[in-house]
Every structure is written in structure tokens, then in C-alpha cells.
Amino acid sequence: MPAYHSTYNDEPNVRQLASISVLPLHTRSRGPAPPPVDPSRPDIVDEAIDLFRANSLFRNFEIKGGADRLLIYLILFISDCLTRIAASNPTWTKHEALKQLASHAVDHFALPGDANFPLSSLYAAPASRADAEALRQYLTQVRQELVARLVEKVYGSSDTPSRWWLAFTKRKFMGKSLS
Template sequence: MSEVDVSQGDIVDETLDLFRANSLFRNFEIKGPADRLLIILILFISDCLAKLGTARIPPSQIEASKLLNTLAVDSFPIPGDANFQLNAHYAPPSSRADADYLRQYLVQVRQELAARLIERLYADGTGKPSKWWMSFQKRRFMNRSLG
């Protein structure tokens, strides 16, 4: 059994690290499955920032955490669903069981991404989301949205 090197991060950290640069792209070359997941997660971050940006007053860290966790677990389309925005780039699951497994995985990764995003948004200790991160709330990666 091999050990995992946590210092190298994972797809969630990579998504957060690359979000701001990638959010400026209109096109994105898909080279493999990791790129497909990266696209979904970048679009989810956009949806998270947009959700927080709609509040009349900036939410506290606890309020933001609740909002984004709810967003992470709310019903959302997956590849193959009629309302999934990127069906041209994704193969649909081959069975109902595969679709259920994909949805469970995406809920889990969305929850983790939301939790880590909150840590970064509120890292300065002011109790308000970072203006620098929030400035990306209206940006649309590849001119798309998951919502």
C-alpha cells in the first residue's frame, strides 16, 4: 500500500489555486478526465461566489458556510441530464448505478470544495469575504454556469 503525499495537494486545492486564472478563459482544452472534473469544480466555485454575492450584506463565515454547503448538496444536473450545460464534452453515465455513484462523488467533492473555499474567503480574519476573491463573482469560465 502506498502513502499519499498530502503536500502535493489534490484536485480541490488545484481548482482553488487555478480558479482565478482559469476563470478568465473562454476556451479550455480538455486533455483527460481530471480536466473534465476541473471544469465542473471551477464552475461550481463561480456559482458559490455568485451565491454569496447576492446577499444584501456580506455573510459571516458561518452564514457563508451554511449557504455553500446547502448549494453543494442541492439537486444539480450531471452529465447526461437534459439541463447539464456541458453535455457535448462529457459522456453520460452508462447505468443508473453509475449515475448515482457520480452524483454521490460530486456532492462529496462539492462539499469539500465549499469548505476549503470558505477558509480562503475568510482567511484575513475580518469576518467578511475577501474582496479580491469576490471580484470574480461575475466572471463566467467558458461563458458557462452550472446553475
């Protein structure tokens, strides 16, 4: 059974930065992401959260476009966030998790083309310094939005994380990790 791919791979006229599609977001945080054309359609963050559990079971993933590259990045970031929640001692409350992960989302991180970027073989380096900065701003915005939605999913209405979500910290999508 093949892995699940992004529905945004076939979108026309999508800007590419370092072979990553810059896709529209339903977001409250400021950044370069374009506004969604169809507000009722789930965005890439919703897709990443929905496909995380199924795709985390796969060690191989055929990339079909720039949206899949963004999906891979987001799935690995979700895994990193869940690992941080699971490793917290004592276990973070919902508010603490949101605060800690929001801080993690804006921390400095490696981009494609950097020596310490773990997925260098799958991504092209940014064409210029301006493209690298635009990519950093976009990924920061996407990471912030993902953290806000992920904490809502993992904690729900309780103050303790769902063990069902945290069980996926043992799985490594494609055998990779962002940290």
C-alpha cells in the same frame, strides 16, 4: 497563453464515471473518493481553488483528460458559490456563508446526460444508473470539501468576504455557468 490544466491528467489507473476522473481527496466528509496515496500532494480541490482565478479569464479550454473535466466542473461550481456570496444581502458572515454553501453543495444538481446539465457537449452520460449514483455521490463529496476550503480562502480570518475574490464573479469561465 493557454489555460492551466490539472496535474492529475496523467495519473494511471483512475476510475472514470461519465468521462470524469474519480480522484483521491483529502477530506473529512464521507463518500466514494479514494484516499490520497501521497498526503503531501495537493488534491483536485486545492488545484481548482488555486487555478480558479487564472483560468476564469479564459473563454476556451482544451480538455486533456478526465481530470480536466472535473477541474472545469469545480471551477464553475466555485464561480457559482462566489456569485451566491456576492449576491447575499446583507452580506453573509463566514459562518452564514459556510452554512448556506454547505446546503447548496448537497442540493440536487444535474449530472451529465440530464437535459438541464449545462455542459452536455463536454461530458459523456453515465453508462448505467449505478454509475450515475456513484458520480452523484462523488461530486457531492467533492462539492462539500470545496465549500469548506473555499470559505476559508474567501473569508480568511475576517467575517467579511475578500473583494478580490468576489471580483471574479463577473467573469464566466468558458462563458458557462452551472446554474
